[in-house]
Amino acid sequence: MCEVPLLTRVVASSVSVAIRAGDVIRNIVTEGADLKIVHKGVNDLQTQADRSSQQCIVVSLQRQFPKITIIGEEQLGLADAVNESHIVTESDLEVLEKASVLPDELKLVDDEDICIWVDPLDATTEFVQGIFDHVTILVGIAVRGKAVAGVVAQPFYNYTAGPNASVGRVIWAIVGLGLFGAVPERPPPDQRVITATRSRMSPAALRTINACEPTKILQVGGAGHKVLLLIDGKAHAYISASSACSKWDTCAPEAVLHAVGGKLTDINGTSYQYHPGVERKNRSGTLATAYAHEHDWYLERINSAA
Numbered sequence: 001m002c003e004v005p006l007l008t009r010v011v012a013s014s015v016s017v018a019i020r021a022g023d024v025i026r027n028i029v030t031e032g033a034d035l036k037i038v039h040k041g042v043n044d045l046q047t048q049a050d051r052s053s054q055q056c057i058v059v060s061l062q063r064q065f066p067k068i069t070i071i072g073e074e075q076l077g078l079a080d081a082v083n084e085s086h087i088v089t090e091s092d093l094e095v096l097e098k099a100s101v102l103p104d105e106l107k108l109v110d111d112e113d114i115c116i117w118v119d120p121l122d123a124t125t126e127f128v129q130g131i132f133d134h135v136t137i138l139v140g141i142a143v144r145g146k147a148v149a150g151v152v153a154q155p156f157y158n159y160t161a162g163p164n165a166s167v168g169r170v171i172w173a174i175v176g177l178g179l180f181g182a183v184p185e186r187p188p189p190d191q192r193v194i195t196a197t198r199s200r201m202s203p204a205a206l207r208t209i210n211a212c213e214p215t216k217i218l219q220v221g222g223a224g225h226k227v228l229l230l231i232d233g234k235a236h237a238y239i240s241a242s243s244a245c246s247k248w249d250t251c252a253p254e255a256v257l258h259a260v261g262g263k264l265t266d267i268n269g270t271s272y273q274y275h276p277g278v279e280r281k282n283r284s285g286t287l288a289t290a291y292a293h294e295h296d297w298y299l300e301r302i303n304s305a306a
Contacts, residue, residue, distance in 0.1 A: 005107045007141070007149065007174070008099040010065060010114060012091035014139040014151045015172050017060040020088045021053040021137050022155035022168050025121060028052065029132070047128065050074050053120035053137060056086040063087070067111035069276045072118040073248045094180065095172065103176035106148060115142045115276045117251035123222030126198070132156035136224030140251025142274035149174045150252030150259075152224050171228070173259035184260045185233025187290055191215040195226045195235040197244065205241040208267070211305035212237065212298055223286070227253035230262055230290040237298055238288040241267055245282040247274055253288070263292035269299045 004012075028049045054074045059082055061070055119138040121127060126134040137153040150173055157169035171181035187193060194214040198221050201209075209217060218235055220226060223245050229235040251274050254264040265271050267285035287302070289295045 004096060004099045005102055005109070006111070007106050007109050007114070007143065008095060008102055009091060010061075010068070010116070010141055011149050011151070011172060011174060012093075012095035013061060013064050013088070014057075014116070014141065015092035015095055015170060016090050017057045017088045018137050018139055018151045018153040018170055019092075019168075020060070020086065021056045021120060022153050022170070024052050024056050024086055025049045025135070025137070025155045026167070047121070047124060049127065050121045050124055052083070052086065054118060055082060056088070057118050057120055057137070057139060060086075060088040061116060064089070065111065065114075068114045068116060070116045070118065071248065071276065071280075072120065073246065074120060092172075098174075098177060101177060102174065106143065106174070106176070109143055113143050115145075115274055116140070117142065117248040117274060119224070119248040119252075122224045122249060126221035131221065132159055134221035134225045136222055136228070138224050138248060138252040140248065140253075140255060140274065142251055145273040145275035145278070147175075147251045147255040147258070147272075147274055150255035152228060152252055152256055154225075154228070171231075171256060173256040175255055175259050177259070179231070179256060179259045182228075182231060184231050187230070187233045187236045191236075193218060193235040195220055195229050195238045197221075197240060197242070199244075202242075207305050208241045208302055209239050211301045212239065213301070223249040224253050227257050227264070227288055230257060230288060231260060233290075236290055236294070238286065239267070239298070239302070240286040242285060243281055243283040245286055246280045247272065247278065247282065248280075250282060250286060257288055258292075261292055262288065262290050263295045264288040265295070267302060269295070
């Protein structure tokens, strides 16, 4: 039997740990545990759910892939004892079954080629406010600085559907292989829906969005959630002119979006790099479109408003 490529094993493990991290986050909510909120900065919160989710993901992956660089959003100290019940050792079988069809250029990848970017709970502000459907767990996998695979988990997907409903969804993708866990939908052809931040936008940011002639602006939380709106056919583009996002916010969504024919860059059309030494902040904003061929149109409109 042929050995499973390293990248496939990393994605398979990432899917399993994202599922477990979703359980951890939901349990904190259902048990009514103290969120132990920490204010890291303006509109930048951290909760016990963030910390527990990151420990679940990062420690699980570090134990399986000790030579791979893993960068998480949250800073955890030595005093944060590992909860062994959160640690995952298994790998997702659906991902492993796709090993034989992994794109050739991704089969020969070494540990030092990979950097994993983790946002353990994207949309923390919305989570604290009880807007749970905006929450995602993001595990982005970059090879030689390029986002090539991603896991986007929605721990509260379908949570309002009733007591017997199945809650939670995990989407994963590898560029060149495809997307799994969801079926991409086309956004309305007679509209132009743009998704943007829930935070108060500056006049310049609003001018940038209005230059793209939206018929509707969806203001929601979380970069992961915004990109899923493109994939689910709820929006045509995601525009942010601010530097609010970091690499852990966009690595996984970028890979997932690119796997279905979309495109994500900074607001100037420049691709982000995800190697370990890169600046963490995305200082030039975000432009993501459901279809790559529409990306240039948005860039032209944005440039006209500058």
